[in-house]
Amino acid sequence: MSFAFTIHSHGLAALPPAIIHDDLHAYDYTLRIGGARRTLRFTERDGSLYVEDRRPLTAAQARAVEAAARRMFRLDDDLAPFYRAIANDEALSWACAGAGRLLASPTVFEDVVRTICTTNCAWSATTRMIAALVALGEGAFPSPEQLAKTPDRWFADVARMGYRGPYVRAIARDVVNGLDLEAFLPRHGQSDEVVEEELLALPGVGPYAAAHIMQLLGYHRRLILDSWTRPTFLKLTGMKRATDTTIRRRFARYGQFAGLAFWLFLTQRWHDGQ
Numbered sequence: 145m146s147f148a149f150t151i152h153s154h155g156l157a158a159l160p161p162a163i164i165h166d167d168l169h170a171y172d173y174t175l176r177i178g179g180a181r182r183t184l185r186f187t188e189r190d191g192s193l194y195v196e197d198r199r200p201l202t203a204a205q206a207r208a209v210e211a212a213a214r215r216m217f218r219l220d221d222d223l224a225p226f227y228r229a230i231a232n233d234e235a236l237s238w239a240c241a242g243a244g245r246l247l248a249s250p251t252v253f254e255d256v257v258r259t260i261c262t263t264n265c266a267w268s269a270t271t272r273m274i275a276a277l278v279a280l281g282e283g284a285f286p287s288p289e290q291l292a293k294t295p296d297r298w299f300a301d302v303a304r305m306g307y308r309g310p311y312v313r314a315i316a317r318d319v320v321n322g323l324d325l326e327a328f329l330p331r332h333g334q335s336d337e338v339v340e341e342e343l344l345a346l347p348g349v350g351p352y353a354a355a356h357i358m359q360l361l362g363y364h365r366r367l368i369l370d371s372w373t374r375p376t377f378l379k380l381t382g383m384k385r386a387t388d389t390t391i392r393r394r395f396a397r398y399g400q401f402a403g404l405a406f407w408l409f410l411t412q413r414w415h416d417g418q
Contacts, residue, residue, distance in 0.1 A: 145193070145217065145218075145219070145242050145245055146241060146242025146243060147169070147171075147186075147187070147188035147193065148169070148188075148415070149239075149241070149242050149243040149244075149245070149415055150217055150218070150242075150245045150246075150247050151164055151171045151186075151247055152164075152414055152415060153243070153245065153246045153247050153411075154246055154247070154407075154411075155267065155270075156258050156259075156262070156270075156274075157246075157247040159258075159270075159271060159274045159275070160274060160275050160278040161173060161174035161175070161278045161281075161283060161284050161285060168187075169187060169188065170185050170186065170187045171185070171186040171187075172184070172185050172186075173186065173216070173250075174283050174284045175212060175250050175284050175285065176281075176284050176287065177205050177208045177209065177212075178202075178204065178205055178208065180205075181282065181283055181284050182197055182199070182205075182209075183197070183198075184196065184197055184209060184212070184213075185197075186213065186216075186217070193213065193217055193219070195209055195210075195213050197209065212250040215248055215249075215250055215251075216247060216248050216249065216250060217245060217247065217248075218245040218246070218247075218248060218362065220331070221245055221362050223244045223245070225400075225401075226244060226364075226398075226401040226404065226405075227239070227240045227244075229398060229399075229401065230398075230405070235409055236405060236408055236409065238412060238415075239408050239412075243408055243415060244404055244408060246359050246360055246404075246407070248360045248361075249285070249360070251325070251326070252325040252326050252328055252329065252357075252361065253288055253315075253316075253319055253325050254285045255357055255360045255361070256315060256325060256343075256346065256349070256357055257277070257285075257291075257312050257315070257316075258274060258285075259349075259353050259356045259357050259360075260308050260311060260312060260348045260349065260353060261273040261274050261277075261305070261308060262353075262356070263308065263348065263350070263352065263353055265306075269304075272303075272304065273303050273304070273305050273308070276302055276303035276304075276305075277291075277303060280294065280298070280302075280303075288315075288316040288317075288319035288320050289316075289320055290316075291312060291313060291316035292313065292316040292317045292319075292320045294313065296309060296310065296313065299312065299313060307348075308348055310347070311346075311347035311348030312348070314347045315346055315347055315348070328342065328343070328357075328361055329361055329362070330361065330362045330363065336358070336363050336365050336366070336400075339358060339361065339363055340354050340355075340358065340363075340366065343357055343358065351369075352368065352369060352370045354366070355367060355368045355369070355403060356368050358403070359403055359404065359407065364400060364401045364402070364403050364404035365399070365400050365401070365402050365403055366402075366403045367388075367391065367392055367395060367402060367403045367406045368403060368406070368407060369388050369391065373406070373407075373410055374386075374388075374391070376410050377391055377406075377409075377410060380409070380410065391406070395409075
């Protein structure tokens with residue numbers, strides 16, 4: 145795993161409650177552990193990931209921190225088959241240096257909500273909505289319980305989430321009432337098709353959002369196709385036009401990693417010099 149590649153793997157990774165310290169080669173993230181707000185600092189030393197908290201941790205808190213770190217930095221993902229497939233690939237062999245782990249949130253719920261905040265809007269709107277959510281959580285991402293009881297007026301007038309507000313609140317209520325989004329993680333053995341179907345059943349999640357969430361979960365077959373990835377693909381390839389089918393066909397040879405290959409193809413320039 146490359147620490148630098150991971151913390152710069154996509155735009156959401158830099159938004160609150162995160163802070164990227166490029167000068168310190170550190171990544172700060174504030175989350176709630178056992179009801180208490182904690183700011184963790186992630187760093188890499190000698191190829192290992194280190195997590196620091198300025199306050200002492202109980203044994204239970206330490207276990208929760210380790211679980212959060214493993215989830216966020218995708219430490220259980222096996223990308224060895226992908227690296228073997230691209231070792232001699234002119235366009236993607238650079239990623240063998242440790243790219244490919246897209247930084248996730250501590251919980252699937254957070255990744256779902258954050259992804260919904262990227263749909264059909266400018267990046268400035270995404271930034272505004274997520275900043276408002278973190279402010280609501282007093283510096284950490286709000287829990288499903290907090291969002292479920294937040295009035296609709298807050299979503300409309302403070303976060304200015306538009307149509308997304310009722311969807312986010314509905315998902316939060318479903319989680320409070322027993323919906324287990326963590327069951328979507330690959331360790332539970334569900335197929336891409338089943339996970340995609342279950343994600344598409346969530347309010348506010350369409351094909352783009354489902355593909356985006358699946359990448360953060362560790363399902364890498366689906367391509368993230370939206371108003372940024374399509375024109376970026378055309379620019380990089382010099383093509384004047386391409387249907388989604390054409391783009392998918394271009395990356396089909398990467399099999400279960402087609403969507404990851406597509407994302408890395410689009411974002412290589414982000415990592416120049418890392």
